[in-house]
Amino acid sequence: MANNIQAIRGMHDVLPDQTPLWQTTEQILREVLGCYGYSEIRLPIVEKTELFKRSIGEVTDIVEKEMYTFEDRNGDSLTLRPEGTAGCLRACLEHGLLHNQTHRLWYYGPMYRHERPQKGRYRQFIQLGVETYGMSGPDIDAELIVIMDRLWKKLGIRDKVRLELNSLGTVAERLVYRETLVDYFQNHLDSLDEDSLRRLKTNPLRILDTKNPAMQEVVANAPELMTYLGEDSLTHFTTLTATLDDLGISYTINPRLVRGLDYYSKTVFEWVTDELGSQGTVCAGGRYDSLIEQLGGKPNFAVGFAMGIERLLALLENSETLQLNSTVDVYMIRVGDLAEKVGFRFAEEIRNELPGLKLQVNCEGGSIKSQFKKADKSGALYAIILGEDEINRGVVSIKSLRNTQDQQQTLSQAQTCEYLKLAFNKS
Ligand code: ATP
Ligand code: MG
Secondary structure, three states: OOOOOOOOOOOOOOOOOOOOHHHHHHHHHHHHHHHOEEEEEOOOOOOHHHHHHHHHHHOHHHHHHOOEEOOOOOOOEEEOOOOOHHHHHHHHHHHHHHHHHEEEEEEEEEEEOOOOOEEEEEEEEEEEEEEEOOOOOOHHHHHHHHHHHHHHHHHHOOEEEEEEEEEOOOOOHHHHHHHHHHHHOOHHHHHHHHHHHHHHHHHHHHHHHHHOOHHHHHHOOOOOHHOOOOHHHHHHHHHHHHHHHHHHHOEEEEEOHHHHHHHHOOOOOEEEEEOOOOOOEEEEEEOOOOOHOOOOOOOOOOEEEEEHHHHHHHHOOOOOOOOOOOOOOEEEEOOOHHHHHHHHHHHHHHHHHOOOOOOEEEOOOHHHHHHHHHHHHOOOOEEEEEEEHHHHOOOEEEOOOOOOOOOOOOOOOHHHHHHHHHHHHOO
16 A cells, blocks of 8 residues: 655644634734734745845855755746745835835745754744834834734733844944954864854854853853944944833843844844743844845845744643634534425525624534534534424524533524524624
């Protein structure tokens, strides 16, 4: 016999018992973003490889070893998007959306990175990305943080995450700092691991981001970028922190927060948790003004963030705040040929009358007992019963499946609709 074909390692199915949590979370994300007047943008999953090389930078983990790149049939090099920032900006430039305009955008969907799969790290994962364009000041940086603060609260996990902040200054300021940092690490070569020795030549700031416990000391004693910032960068940063103070949003300044990508400047931030081991960053972002020119646009301003939804859901797993929607509200039991026919018609009438109600009709027959079992399993709150007796009398029985105090009732079809409207608070 042929072997069963399995999903690709690191790419997961979301099974029906998990989708209510996904859907409820997605609904809350949309609501919160809606609160701030953000618009959705939908983007292709595949882009030209060049886009990511030019934006993310050749010497980052993503471009060096994580991209799913393949040749199209006509010989073009294409890549499954590893993140959304580059594609979003590509689209806005392509459609001329950045001329004298500001934008507040979000997108939601799968990203692809060839990483070693483990909890919170997959090869296909879902991100919510939020990007804003055309705004230079720290107030929009603050707004992005405020959005997340509201979202954590709404999801009931505010106490599980904390905010870390840093400023990377301008590209010029970072260049000066980079030299000092390289000098420092050159004097501590013994303390660097293999990865860091390589990064010393390619992307030395990234060494600060190491997860190697043996390197914590050498990294902790490294010179700090903050002391190399010019006045404009410093004012931007202190205005941001003052706004957060004013709003009562606490943060820690983490001088070693550099983010992996080359395109950031000034504000960078991460929302981190202690509950997911070394996959502790749930949401990360910052300002990336220079990427616009890097992709061929006129000088402009951009700041955004991306959140990993699988990591968010892992935090939500034990949350009692979320009320998950059931898939089925009412289950219709039909016994006998005539009941099957009448029931199908009646079900359509109920759906006309109560469009928001989730009504599942029993198919494939079965005894009344076996149908009740299926009704219970469906998660429905009520069963509607159309048996021989009901059909003969021209009525319907309705029974609560959750509240044993509720007596089974016999009603007309019209009364049943009224009953359900009251029970489910729908009109
Ligand atoms: P990490 O340091 O954990 O590798 P990153 O810096 O590569 O994260 P970003 O590129 O900033 O991550 O992506 C933003 C968010 O997307 C992360 O904070 C995380 O929540 C999520 N994310 C990134 N890579 C993965 C992955 N392979 N699987 C699941 N979620 C991911
Ligand atoms: Mg990564």
